[in-house]
Amino acid sequence: MNKSELVTKIAEDAELTKVQAEKALNSFIATTTAALKAGDKITLVGFGTFSAVTRAARTGRNPQTGKEMKIAEKTNGKFAPGKALKDLNAKPVKAAKPAPKTMAPAKKK
Numbered sequence: 001m002n003k004s005e006l007v008t009k010i011a012e013d014a015e016l017t018k019v020q021a022e023k024a025l026n027s028f029i030a031t032t033t034a035a036l037k038a039g040d041k042i043t044l045v046g047f048g049t050f051s052a053v054t055r056a057a058r059t060g061r062n063p064q065t066g067k068e069m070k071i072a073e074k075t076n077g078k079f080a081p082g083k084a085l086k087d088l089n090a091k092p093v094k095a096a097k098p099a100p101k102t103m104a105p106a107k108k109k
Helices: 003-014 018-037 083-089
Strands: 042-044 048-055 058-061 068-071 074-081
Antiparallel strands (some): 042 048
């Protein structure tokens, strides 16, 4: 699913126009990005948590030359799925089967 398909689905589910749905999605993305840049964490209970993770500076190797090089410190966004998303591969719980209908015994003549 790409962004335009997501916008279409949000518009249908929330009974919004596609323009309104796209504005809402863009607002979510912008707000999340700004919060992560500010060092905040966003937790959506049941869905997951967005956070910023900083990797320390380190020494790496250029794979073509084998020469050592310094890799600068870097901050990335991270998403940790909540319980509902972690259990996607779990088998769905089947609904209880209704009790079988029994036929009334036939009357004897």
